[in-house]
Amino acid sequence: MEILVCVRRVPDTSENEIELNSSGDIERNELVYSINEPDNYAVEEALQIASKVGGNVTVATVGGEDDEEVLRREMAMGAHHGVLISDEAFRGSDGRGIATILKAFVQKANYDLVLTGVQAEDGGAQIGGMLAALLDYPFASLVNSIEVLDGHQLKISREIEGGNKELSEIDLPCVLSIQTGINEPRYVGMRGIRQVASVPIPTFSAAQLGIDGSNVGEAAANVKRVDYFVPSLGQGAEILHGSREENIDKVLELVAAKGGLK
Amino acid sequence: MQDLQAVAQLTSWLATGRTLFLLIHLLGVALFSYIVARRLVPLIRGERDFRFDRPWFRLGRVLKYWLGQWKQPRYRAAGTLHIFIFAGFLVLAIRAFSVLIVGVSRNFVMPGLSGSAGQIYGMVTDYAASIVFLCMVIAIVRRVVFKPARYAVPERYRKRQSADAIFLLGLIALLMLADSLFAAVAATVQTPQGPPVEAVAVLSLPWIMRNVLVAVPLPVLGRLYFGAYLVHELTFYFLLCYRPFGIQFHVETSLFNIYFAKLDREILKPVRYGISDQQLDQVKSFGVKTFEDFTWKHMLDFYSCADCGRCSDNCPANAVGRPLSPRFITTKARDYSFEHYPVFGRVKNGKALLGTIYSADEIWSCTTCGACEQECPLLVEYIDKIVDLRRGLVDEGNVPQSLQKPLKALEARGNPYGKMEKKRADWASSRKLETCGIKTLDHRDGAETLYFVDSITSYDERMQAIGRATANILDHIGEKFGILGAAERDSGHEVRRFGEETLFLALRDHNAEAIKASGVQRIVTADPHAYNALKHDYQDVPPVEHLSEVIARAVERGKIKFNPVENEKDVYTYHDPCYLGRHNQIYDAPREVLDAIPGLTRVEMSRSRDRSFCCGGGGLMLFYEPKEEQRMGVKRVQMAAEAGANVIVTACPFCMVNMEDAIKVAGMEGKMTAIDLAELVDRQIARKCPESRAEQASEIKECVTASSHSLN
Numbered sequence: 001m002e003i004l005v006c007v008r009r010v011p012d013t014s015e016n017e018i019e020l021n022s023s024g025d026i027e028r029n030e031l032v033y034s035i036n037e038p039d040n041y042a043v044e045e046a047l048q049i050a051s052k053v054g055g056n057v058t059v060a061t062v063g064g065e066d067d068e069e070v071l072r073r074e075m076a077m078g079a080h081h082g083v084l085i086s087d088e089a090f091r092g093s094d095g096r097g098i099a100t101i102l103k104a105f106v107q108k109a110n111y112d113l114v115l116t117g118v119q120a121e122d123g124g125a126q127i128g129g130m131l132a133a134l135l136d137y138p139f140a141s142l143v144n145s146i147e148v149l150d151g152h153q154l155k156i157s158r159e160i161e162g163g164n165k166e167l168s169e170i171d172l173p174c175v176l177s178i179q180t181g182i183n184e185p186r187y188v189g190m191r192g193i194r195q196v197a198s199v200p201i202p203t204f205s206a207a208q209l210g211i212d213g214s215n216v217g218e219a220a221a222n223v224k225r226v227d228y229f230v231p232s233l234g235q236g237a238e239i240l241h242g243s244r245e246e247n248i249d250k251v252l253e254l255v256a257a258k259g260g261l262k
Numbered sequence: 263m264q265d266l267q268a269v270a271q272l273t274s275w276l277a278t279g280r281t282l283f284l285l286i287h288l289l290g291v292a293l294f295s296y297i298v299a300r301r302l303v304p305l306i307r308g309e310r311d312f313r314f315d316r317p318w319f320r321l322g323r324v325l326k327y328w329l330g331q332w333k334q335p336r337y338r339a340a341g342t343l344h345i346f347i348f349a350g351f352l353v354l355a356i357r358a359f360s361v362l363i364v365g366v367s368r369n370f371v372m373p374g375l376s377g378s379a380g381q382i383y384g385m386v387t388d389y390a391a392s393i394v395f396l397c398m399v400i401a402i403v404r405r406v407v408f409k410p411a412r413y414a415v416p417e418r419y420r421k422r423q424s425a426d427a428i429f430l431l432g433l434i435a436l437l438m439l440a441d442s443l444f445a446a447v448a449a450t451v452q453t454p455q456g457p458p459v460e461a462v463a464v465l466s467l468p469w470i471m472r473n474v475l476v477a478v479p480l481p482v483l484g485r486l487y488f489g490a491y492l493v494h495e496l497t498f499y500f501l502l503c504y505r506p507f508g509i510q511f512h513v514e515t516s517l518f519n520i521y522f523a524k525l526d527r528e529i530l531k532p533v534r535y536g537i538s539d540q541q542l543d544q545v546k547s548f549g550v551k552t553f554e555d556f557t558w559k560h561m562l563d564f565y566s567c568a569d570c571g572r573c574s575d576n577c578p579a580n581a582v583g584r585p586l587s588p589r590f591i592t593t594k595a596r597d598y599s600f601e602h603y604p605v606f607g608r609v610k611n612g613k614a615l616l617g618t619i620y621s622a623d624e625i626w627s628c629t630t631c632g633a634c635e636q637e638c639p640l641l642v643e644y645i646d647k648i649v650d651l652r653r654g655l656v657d658e659g660n661v662p663q664s665l666q667k668p669l670k671a672l673e674a675r676g677n678p679y680g681k682m683e684k685k686r687a688d689w690a691s692s693r694k695l696e697t698c699g700i701k702t703l704d705h706r707d708g709a710e711t712l713y714f715v716d717s718i719t720s721y722d723e724r725m726q727a728i729g730r731a732t733a734n735i736l737d738h739i740g741e742k743f744g745i746l747g748a749a750e751r752d753s754g755h756e757v758r759r760f761g762e763e764t765l766f767l768a769l770r771d772h773n774a775e776a777i778k779a780s781g782v783q784r785i786v787t788a789d790p791h792a793y794n795a796l797k798h799d800y801q802d803v804p805p806v807e808h809l810s811e812v813i814a815r816a817v818e819r820g821k822i823k824f825n826p827v828e829n830e831k832d833v834y835t836y837h838d839p840c841y842l843g844r845h846n847q848i849y850d851a852p853r854e855v856l857d858a859i860p861g862l863t864r865v866e867m868s869r870s871r872d873r874s875f876c877c878g879g880g881g882l883m884l885f886y887e888p889k890e891e892q893r894m895g896v897k898r899v900q901m902a903a904e905a906g907a908n909v910i911v912t913a914c915p916f917c918m919v920n921m922e923d924a925i926k927v928a929g930m931e932g933k934m935t936a937i938d939l940a941e942l943v944d945r946q947i948a949r950k951c952p953e954s955r956a957e958q959a960s961e962i963k964e965c966v967t968a969s970s971h972s973l974n
Contacts, residue, residue, distance in 0.1 A: 015671050015680030030682060032674040077659065186659025187666050190673060191764035194543055 001055035001148070001172075003046040004111040005079070006102055006131070007039040008061055009070040010121045024227055035070040038117025040077075042178035044185040045146060046115055047078045053148050056080040058111070062090060062101050071201055076192030077185070082199070087206040092218025095123070099130035100216055104209040106135060113154075114175045118142055128177035138174040144182045279488070283365035283495060290499030297506045298514075300605045304553065304561050311557030312535045313522040320521050328520045333639040337572060340410075343397050344639075350394035351513070354441070357387045358498065361444065365491065388445060388466035391438045395467055398435035402428055412571035419590065427569070430510050433501050438467070440494035446471035447487040451480065507600065509569040516640055519566035522559050523641035527632075528798045528845050531557075531646035533653060533763055542763070549653025549761060552612045553598055556647070563642045564596040573634035573644065578876040579627045583891030586627035588634040588644050594619040615651070622660060625651045627888055629879030630759045631840040636872050645759075652761025665760065668885045673765055676751030676772070677717040678882065687747035689719070689726035690733065700733050702747035711736070711743040712782040714806070716792040717752045718880075718915045724922070725915040731944035732788045732809055738947055739816045743786070749776040755795035755841075756881025770800055777803050786812055788940050790841035790914045791880050797846070808842060810913050813943055814851035817858045823948040826860040834864045835907035837898065837921070838874035839914035852913050852939050859946050867905040875901060877924070880916025895924025899934055913939040 011018070011026070012034040021027045046057040059074040060083040061067050071082035085105055093101065106114060114132075118141065119125030125141075132139030140156055144165070147155040152172050157165045159179055170176075206213055214220060238254075240247045255261050326332045331348055334341035360372040375383050404410065405428050413424055446468040462468040475483065505511050512519075524531075533548055535557070550556055556564075573588040574580045580587045598619050602610045616622060628648045635644055655661065661669065668678035675683060690700040701709060713736060719729040736743045754769035777785065785806040787793050796806040816822045836856060842848045849871045856864050869875045878894040879886075899921060902910045910921055921936035928934075 012670075012674065012680070014667060015674050017682060030684070032680075034670065034674070184663055185666075187656060187661035187669065188659060189656060189669070189762055189764055190768060191543075191548070191657070192659070194764070 001053050001112045003057045003113045005043045005046050005059050005115045007059050007070055008036045008120045009033050009067045010036045013121055020228055026228055035073055036117050036120045038178060038180050040185045041180050041182050042115040042117050043074045043077055043079055044183045045178055060085060062098050068201055072193050072196055073188050075196045076188045082201045084201050084203045086203050089206045089213040089217050092221060093216050094221035094223040095126035096130055097216040097220055099127050099134055102131050103134040104211045108209060112172050116177045118177045118179045128175055132175035138170050140170055141177040142179045143176045144179045280366050286495050294502045297503055297605050301506050304599050304603045305558040307554050308556055308558040308561050310535050311559040313559055324521050328517055346393050347397045350390040353386055353390040385463040388463035388468045391442050392467040395435055395438035398431045402431050412575040426508050433497055437497045440490050442467035443471055443490035444494055446475055447483050450475040451483055512566045512568045515566040519562055519640055524643055539767055548657040550650040551614055551654040560647055564592050564599060566640050567592040567642055569593055572637040576633040576637045578894045582894050584627040584888050585624045623889055626886055629876045629883055631876035632844040636844055649759055649761055656761040664885050664887045665882055668882055669762060672752055677721055679721050681721050683748045686720045686750060689729050701744035709742045709744040710783045711741050712780055712785045713743050713745050714785050714787040714792050715745055716789045728788055728915050728938045728940050731940040734944045739821045746776050753792040753795040755791040760882045774800055774803055790839045794841040794845055808848060810852040810939055814854045817855055824859045824946045825948045827862050830861045832909050833907045834862055834909045834911055835867055835902050835905050837910050837912045838871055839912055839917050840876050842913055843874050844872050865905045865907050867901045877917045878920035893924055893927060895920035896928045899924045899928050899930060908934055910936045911939055911942055
């Protein structure tokens with residue numbers, strides 16, 4: 001099975017303190033970037049499928065040279081190919097723009113299965129659905145298990161509200177957005193990344209993919225970001241001042257009252 | 263028949279004694295040689311391991327640990343028993359050989375043992391055989407009746423190792439009986455004819471037997487003589503050839519195992535012997551994944567283990583029900599080796615060890631505290647094997663999710679918490695500091711001493727107090743010191759011990775360069791893990807000392823005077839951190855410091871010094887979520903309570919985390935407290951004018967702002 005995983009490089013939320021600068025943008029100078037976490041689960045899932053039924057895993061990202069590092073990390077995990085889709089014309093694309101670019105890439109090669117993370121940590125969970133629609137492929141979101149039935153079908157489960165699961169069958173080729181927790185991604189250390197450091201990563205431009213520059217980029221974006229802001233701290237925190245036993249009872253009571261315990 | 267025929271001349275319906283015994287000798291020796299040769303096959307296929315240096319030093323260790331049985335008395339009863347058996351075996355070794363030769367050569371006398379020397383030797387061996395026999399009886403009774411807990415085998419291994427042990431003990435007892443009977447018969451026959459050729463020692467086994475045998479007619483004695491000899495022969499060779507199939511192989515291998523034992527235990531095994539750090543990128547596979555990835559010496563360890571259970575008896579992971587028991591790390595590998603490298607039959611292709619004999623949880627459960635290695639009478643190594651197995655897991659990407667985050671943060675930010683580098687020195691700008699700000703060093707500062715803080719003390723709010731106490735103490739004794747600030751990265755101590763060698767090397771190289779750039783002449787740290795890393799894992803950095811050594815020296819030189827403790831009813835106990843005590847033998851300095859504080863009552867826990875009980879492990883171990891029934895720390899604070907203490911003093915920030923957590927978990931809040939040695943010393947130091955503290959407070963703020971612009 002040929003599997004494509006669309007990945008993205010994002011500021012690592014666990015290792016950064018997000019601060020805004022005077023111009024209203026995120027202060028990016030000291031940010032640490034890493035692979036978008038749900039994308040990492042998607043790549044792990046793709047690798048597990050490929051090792052079970054055979055095939056190749058390709059990771060692709062739309063971005064610039066800096067974004068190569070996440071491709072290398074995923075290649076160190078075991079992805080067979082990495083592809084950078086990069087062009088000046090792509091700068092400032094909105095979700096639909098990115099989906100348009102990826103669509104062109106998917107159509108260039110033949111993939112049986114396209115995976116995305118459930119959402120980018122700095123994004124809006126839109127690419128997967130839009131990409132499926134543009135490709136006219138079936139789509140399932142929030143997927144938390146995949147079983148290959150035969151060459152043409154997958155059995156998937158999706159997480160629905162309240163922690164319940166919904167089982168579906170879906171025809172290939174399709175697009176799935178992968179939920180974290182579907183698997184336990186393998187560890188990638190510096191050594192692994194160094195070992196793939198010299199593997200060439202092909203770059204595709206708008207022209208190579210036959211993308212009309214007027215459909216992507218800032219000019220074509222219909223959604224424009226106007227501001228970032230850090231919400232001010234609201235009221236509502238309740239601090240318990242009792243003995244440990246009293247506090248435990250109170251916490252249990254509060255959690256139960258909010259429906260957290262059944 | 264006046265005389266007893268020599269066994270060599272005895273005839274039976276089959277052959278003369280000489281032919282029969284020659285045949286047994288040849289068969290026995292040939293079989294043993296073959297078995298040993300087959301046992302050497304995996305060792306030849308194993309990884310290389312350089313153990314051929316410093317022969318005199320190694321011989322010295324053989325004298326101490328092998329001949330001197332140095333570690334045996336740590337277990338009083340079993341150890342004493344073993345020393346007797348070992349001594350008996352040594353004494354009987356020569357006799358065994360001469361008895362064997364007597365079977366084929368009637369008048370053989372071992373060179374040097376003719377005449378009265380032989381008489382004396384004969385008496386000694388009579389006693390030796392009797393003592394060994396007695397020891398066997400006691401050992402069997404211990405196994406059968408008293409069943410010491412440490413010999414028990416958990417259900418999951420479904421193997422009764424005790425049965426094998428008892429069988430072997432029984433065989434040795436039989437050998438001793440046969441040997442004694444042989445001597446007794448000879449003595450009985452010779453007694454009436456003038457001076458005895460073979461005297462027997464009073465009250466020994468042969469002596470008792472001879473007293474019984476005097477009434478037995480000569481023809482029966484003749485048959486007994488032959489029978490005893492035959493039983494002795496067969497038992498001897500059976501034991502010789504059976505030992506390489508089980509725990510008694512250590513009789514043969516222990517000498518070699520101790521000779522080749524690791525000399526510099528504190529230095530971790532490199533990924534590959536003979537491959538430099540720079541060449542590591544070319545190594546295809548890291549660590550131990552299959553049996554053949556172990557070094558030959560590690561395989562020899564597996565053969566040499568006597569399954570005495572002392573390692574596991576002292577292992578904190580085993581004590582709290584984690585799925586790790588060092589003893590089984592060894593015996594499972596030995597069984598694997600016997601199965602895949604059989605004496606008869608073909609060598610089988612090995613599968614990955616993980617999932618067949620070891621589980622990932624088992625391998626991650628070790629805190630590398632070193633209690634097992636401290637105890638092992640045969641100097642079997644464990645930490646290197648665990649680290650090598652972890653290297654294999656890391657190389658395969660098989661790392662628990664709980665450890666992946668901190669490892670990634672260490673790569674990105676140089677600390678496991680993912681905190682910003684620039685905030686690393688924030689702890690140093692606090693009003694609680696006695697000192698007037700702490701310098702962030704660069705080569706222009708001319709500071710002599712670097713205080714290496716390490717991640718936990720830099721970022722953990724509770725442990726920052728240890729950092730400030732350390733700075734106060736260094737300042738008080740007039741040390742010109744500074745810190746690396748944002749240029750410091752995690753020492754990487756646990757990164758390396760968790761098998762992430764590449765990341766460790768990156769952290770080490772970064773720190774080593776920053777230290778060199780600072781131009782300091784020495785390093786002080788309050789963190790034993792950082793201390794151990796800087797001392798043994800780093801090369802070409804200035805000498806490093808643990809704060810407790812610095813304080814002890816300052817106390818001795820009178821640079822530090824203490825106020826008496828406020829509450830004289832408090833009872834203190836000192837908990838030895840593994841990486842200060844067992845791994846670096848710093849036991850006395852912290853105790854001397856405590857004893858220098860007037861009015862301080864100190865007691866020892868039953869497990870202290872080199873038998874200290876790990877509190878739960880440091881560094882990445884704080885992030886790992888082990889499967890366990892209880893926390894190690896809880897056990898430790900209970901030990902402190904049993905000793906009658908209500909204050910636990912330690913000298914390691916990780917111990918502090920574990921102790922304080924454990925006090926809460928054990929519900930001992932208010933009854934037990936934990937304090938770091940640095941904090942205690944800072945609290946007790948008699949400062950000349952205590953009032954100046956308040957005055958200084960206003961100054962501090964200025965200094966801190968002045969020094970807070972980091973140089974990096």
